[in-house]
Amino acid sequence: MSTRSTGSEIRAAAVAVAAVARREAVAADRAGAFAEEALAELRSSGLLGMFVPGREADDTAATIGDYSQVARILGRASLSVAVMWVMHSQQVMTIARYGSDDLRGRVLEQVRRGRNYIGSVTTEPDTGGDLFTSPPGPSARDGRIAIRRTAPIVTGGLVADSFLIKMRSAGGRTPRDTALVYADRSDLEITAGRPWDMLGMRSTGNVALELDGSVPRSNELTVPLAQIAAASFGPLAHVGWASSWLGCAEEAWSRVLRWSGRKRHRAFLDSDSALEEVGRVREHLEIVAACLRTCVARMSENNVHDLSGIPDQIHFNVLKTVASSHCYAAVERMIDLVGLSDGYSRQSELGLERALRDLRAAGLMFSDRRLRRSNGALALLDRNVSLMCGDE
Numbered sequence: 001m002s003t004r005s006t007g008s009e010i011r012a013a014a015v016a017v018a019a020v021a022r023r024e025a026v027a028a029d030r031a032g033a034f035a036e037e038a039l040a041e042l043r044s045s046g047l048l049g050m051f052v053p054g055r056e057a058d059d060t061a062a063t064i065g066d067y068s069q070v071a072r073i074l075g076r077a078s079l080s081v082a083v084m085w086v087m088h089s090q091q092v093m094t095i096a097r098y099g100s101d102d103l104r105g106r107v108l109e110q111v112r113r114g115r116n117y118i119g120s121v122t123t124e125p126d127t128g129g130d131l132f133t134s135p136p137g138p139s140a141r142d143g144r145i146a147i148r149r150t151a152p153i154v155t156g157g158l159v160a161d162s163f164l165i166k167m168r169s170a171g172g173r174t175p176r177d178t179a180l181v182y183a184d185r186s187d188l189e190i191t192a193g194r195p196w197d198m199l200g201m202r203s204t205g206n207v208a209l210e211l212d213g214s215v216p217r218s219n220e221l222t223v224p225l226a227q228i229a230a231a232s233f234g235p236l237a238h239v240g241w242a243s244s245w246l247g248c249a250e251e252a253w254s255r256v257l258r259w260s261g262r263k264r265h266r267a268f269l270d271s272d273s274a275l276e277e278v279g280r281v282r283e284h285l286e287i288v289a290a291c292l293r294t295c296v297a298r299m300s301e302n303n304v305h306d307l308s309g310i311p312d313q314i315h316f317n318v319l320k321t322v323a324s325s326h327c328y329a330a331v332e333r334m335i336d337l338v339g340l341s342d343g344y345s346r347q348s349e350l351g352l353e354r355a356l357r358d359l360r361a362a363g364l365m366f367s368d369r370r371l372r373r374s375n376g377a378l379a380l381l382d383r384n385v386s387l388m389c390g391d392e
Helices: 007-031 036-045 064-077 079-098 101-112 225-260 263-269 272-302 310-338 352-360 368-379
Strands: 118-121 144-154 162-168 178-184 188-195 207-216
Touching (some): 007 064, 007 079, 007 352, 036 079, 064 079, 064 272, 079 101, 079 118, 079 162, 079 178, 079 225, 079 352, 118 144, 144 162, 178 207, 178 225, 225 310, 225 352, 263 272, 272 310, 310 368
Parallel strands (some): 118 162
Antiparallel strands (some): 144 207, 188 207
């Protein structure tokens, strides 16, 4: 995939990866195994590097709309693969925008060629996924930054070629002096801890890691993480995650609708209450799609440069909480509609049981409760009440 790939070429690549992801999804889920075949297809497809800039400033292979569409396509096949790709793409876009010239030169061409899958190390043993604080860490010395990091959970940690690591900035004096530091796998001694035997999202290869090593001083992104997170890192995650969750839920609903069209299953719709539930499922999906479309348009308009204003922060946080809750609620209603044997069985052709388990993680990833508390504080400052679809 070139830096001038069209939207149709990107979509075709995503469909090809989704076909591979779909084939291995059930077996990988049952074994709790990382989606290795899907990652191999992602490498060869060019999708790992679709956000690597071209020669001109802001010349990239894809738009934010393409990013959302790819996540949605992958989510329809395997939510684990979709989230894995979203998190990698978030790291790539962050390095492309905030990395030093030296770092960009060393990293991004390898990403473009599919040789560099970047893992995210943002959790701490004591503070979980809090992006804005970090315990004391080693300072820069002799032009290098020492890394000694305990990460309780890293997606794809055993197969990642490199990592973007949240840690105390070199010379940082307070817990809020946090930064992102890039490290190649070859720069680190890595000790794997226990794998996460989770209820859902079982193909993401989540594992605890101990990281020990050092990297060049230029591997630290010089813009503070708090600024990066508010301006683009957080909104990119929320758009990607919401797109993935919506893809998972709409694929589940499509399977139910095709199933209900068969003669022997039509009776389950022979009541007003059932039709009302069908309408409610569609309502859940439409609400998420509308929020997502608005936020994608806003991000595209802004070109991901700075979404740190109070209304934007509220809107993208709302996208995340609305998408996580409504996609899960939609699948829960589907299971109620079709009943125990077809809705809740692992042997059912509908696959609703896996979708429900996978989507349960949505509200826990960067917790909805944390985001709602943040939005409560932000909303008190937005006295003009600048709503997502309000008047300009």
